[in-house]
Amino acid sequence: MDIFEKEQLILDNALAHIEDVKNGASHSFEEYVTLTKNYNKMLKHLRRLTKFSDKSSTELHESNKNLVDKVHYDALTEIYNRRYMEEQLAKLIKTLSRSGSWLSVMILDIDFFKKYNDTYGHAAGDDCLKSVAKTLAGVITREDDFVARYGGEEFVIVLPHTDVHGAHVTASRVLERILEQNIPHAASEVADCVTVSIGVTSMKPKPGHKGADYIAHADNALYSSKRNGRNRYTYTKYDEAMYKEPEDNVVLSIIERDGR
Secondary structure, X not given: OOHHHHHHHHHHHHHHHHHHHHOOOOOOHHHHHHHHHHHHHHHHHHHHHHHHHHHHHHHHHHHHHHHHHHHOEOOOOOOEOHHXXXXXXXXXXXXXXXXXXXXXXXXXXXXXXXXXXXXXXXXXXXXXXXXXXXXXXXXXXXXXXEEEEEEOOEEEEEXXXXXXXXXXXXXXHHHHHHHHHOOEOOOOOXXXXXXXXXXXXXXXXXXXXXXXXXXXXXXXXXXXXXXXXXXOEEEOOOOOOOOOOOOOOOOOOXXXXXXX
């Protein structure tokens, strides 16, 4: 018998006793005491069940919340993952296309990361990825900006309300901060420490623009950085159409470092 059946039974007995008294039966004080005690026990039990239920509901809510949060984060580096980046980028394009504000996107790659893994081992490679991710997160200071792990040794930085100048400033700062970490990389062909190559693009979003286009343009600029010696960033200008090949895929700005 569950608690609700017990409650109904106590109530039925009480009502039956009242009817008996109304019909002339003698009033039984002992019966009243017994009914009261039973009902009080049932109420205490119900309170315990309610507290347990509330606690379980709270724990379940927190578990679900944590699960949702984990879906958006990269397990290794603890920064946002590609899924979150793609979802947020799509939302930002819609929002910024209405406000007419700028959007800058950069994609960066750890230089000669395969050689790093081959030299120091995959555990050290994981530590390197975590260190780079932490450094990038430290560069991003505004609430709307974010960094995500795109895959492997690639990361993406999304900078809403950021024009060409702001993108250049951030890219320069990323190069400087990575070099300041001074993570040894004996197998690198450009420096004796870990460096990164960066591709940057900026645009005022228009209706119909897609996040994949921004990533593709930044990725093309990244390959220009790699072709031109790595350990640098490249900003490439694209036309407003966003879907056409650029008239001039030229390097507009390069920052080079000596790896020290």
